[in-house]
Amino acid sequence: MKARLAVAVICVPLLLAMLLLLPAWVLTVATSIMSVIAVHEVLAGTGMIEKKHMYFFGMAFSAFVPLWFHWSGSLPLAIFAVLLLVCVAFAEALASGGAIKTSAITGQIFFSLFIPLAFSVFVQLRKSDCWQFFIILPIAIAFISDAGGLFAGMLFGKHKLAPLVSPKKTVEGAVGGLVFGVLGAMGTGAVAQLTGSFVVNYGYLVLYGLAGSVISQFGDLCFSYVKREYKLKDFGNLFPGHGGVLDRFDSVLFCAPLCLLFITLLPAIRVFVGA
Numbered sequence: 001m002k003a004r005l006a007v008a009v010i011c012v013p014l015l016l017a018m019l020l021l022l023p024a025w026v027l028t029v030a031t032s033i034m035s036v037i038a039v040h041e042v043l044a045g046t047g048m049i050e051k052k053h054m055y056f057f058g059m060a061f062s063a064f065v066p067l068w069f070h071w072s073g074s075l076p077l078a079i080f081a082v083l084l085l086v087c088v089a090f091a092e093a094l095a096s097g098g099a100i101k102t103s104a105i106t107g108q109i110f111f112s113l114f115i116p117l118a119f120s121v122f123v124q125l126r127k128s129d130c131w132q133f134f135i136i137l138p139i140a141i142a143f144i145s146d147a148g149g150l151f152a153g154m155l156f157g158k159h160k161l162a163p164l165v166s167p168k169k170t171v172e173g174a175v176g177g178l179v180f181g182v183l184g185a186m187g188t189g190a191v192a193q194l195t196g197s198f199v200v201n202y203g204y205l206v207l208y209g210l211a212g213s214v215i216s217q218f219g220d221l222c223f224s225y226v227k228r229e230y231k232l233k234d235f236g237n238l239f240p241g242h243g244g245v246l247d248r249f250d251s252v253l254f255c256a257p258l259c260l261l262f263i264t265l266l267p268a269i270r271v272f273v274g275a
Contacts, residue, residue: 019135024126028070031123035062035116038246041235042115046226048107054092058112061085065116069123085112115246118253121260128263133192137185138256141212144184145177146251149217152176166224174217181213182206208262212255219254223247 018030039062042048049055061081068078089109093100125135153173161169185208189200223246227235236244 015139016136019122019139020132024123025070027126028066028123031066031119032063032116034245034249035066035119037236037238037244038062038115038119038249039112041244041246042111042226043108045232045235046107046230048104048111054089054108057085057088058108061112062116066120066123069120082113085109115253118257119249121256124260125256125263130192130198133188133198134259134263137188137208138212138259139252140184140188141181141209141259142216142251142255144187145181145213145216146220148180148183149173149177152180162221162224165221165228169221169224177217178210178213181216182209185209185212208259211258211262215258216251216255219251222254223250 018026036059039058043055043058064081068074068081086109089105093102093105121138122135125131128134149169150173153168153170153176156172156176157170159171160167161171161174182205185205186202189202189205192198193200223235227233234243235246238244239248
């Protein structure tokens with residue numbers, strides 16, 4: 001627990017500084033690096049890395065996706081890159097004479113696509129109106145929901161939530177995470193209000209917090225399922241007490257796309273409005 005708190009005290013201010021104070025391209029490069037690390041963690045941990053050519057191409061693709069969102073956005077280029085990823089994976093399989101299993105091929109393709117695409121949401125959020133708070137919102141919801149769920153589970157947890165996937169998670173912890181997720185969203189709104197630059201709709205923030213906490217906890221369970229299947233405690237050890245990049249950001253990878261979906265497809269649900 002001490003290690004977790006120490007990492008949080010050091011890393012959270014650094015993360016906020018990178019997100020809010022540095023130029024947009026710094027966020028893009030950082031997102032690209034984190035995508036590469038996270039994809040490496042899951043492919044190496046699960047043993048899905050069968051051939052070095054596919055591994056290195058998967059790493060290159062993971063680095064490319066956030067850069068593509070930042071500088072290009074060309075649909076034909078994206079389609080070509082995905083097609084190339086699939087072709088390289090199956091070319092490796094065909095050359096192996098059947099030694100590479102379909103599960104390894106699909107796993108490599110899935111994680112090499114999903115993880116960098118989910119991280120790239122922050123590159124897109126950086127371009128939105130009121131980006132300073134929209135970019136913080138999914139992180140606040142996911143992190144605070146996770147912390148609230150941990151403490152609520154420790155204090156009140158009695159009923160197992162998903163014992164075959166994550167034995168320590170409880171229904172009480174999930175409810176606590178839901179409550180704290182809403183508080184995290186509203187706290188982000190309160191900070192926005194204090195700046196004096198935005199009018200905040202707290203009713204909409206409750207919706208963001210509820211939906212974000214649910215999808216965050218679901219995302220955590222999804223990657224716990226992967227770890228359980230491959231008998232992994234953590235995907236990595238970059239952050240003492242937290243694990244690797246994927247262990248720390250698994251819930252964020254689900255919460256951030258939901259926030260982007262809300263502000264893009266439901267423009268009426270605008271939380272932060274320029275004063």
